Amino acid sequence: MAEEIKVIHSSGNIFADLGLAxxxxxxxxxxxxxxxxxxxxxxxxxxxxxxQLLGID
Incomplete structure (x- = not known):
């Protein structure tokens, strides 16, 4: 039997989708x-x- 794949639609912001602060x-x-x-x-x-351009050492 094939395993069912759950699809979740993105909000457009992956960070929000992952519940990050x-x-x-x-x-x-x-x-x-x-x-x-x-x-x-x-x-x-x-x-x-x-x-050098960005001033990063």
């Missing part, structure tokens, strides 16, 4: 990281160049 804040932070990563990739930057 401050889900809206976490979603904004995740979006910022995604956008920064995209820019770094588009600029063909190394990790060192990106860290």
């Amino acid at each position: 401050n889900p809206d804040e976490l979603l904004v932070k995740a979006e910022l990281v995604r956008k920064i990563s995209k820019i770094i990739t588009q600029q063909n930057m190394t990790q060192l160049e990106a860290a």
Whole structure:
């Protein structure tokens, strides 16, 4: 007999779906990281160049 698969529809915020505290804040932070990563990739930057640009030691 095949096992039934339970499907749960997302609210659009995975952090809220997981019941984490401050889900809206976490979603904004995740979006910022995604956008920064995209820019770094588009600029063909190394990790060192990106860290220097962002002021990360």
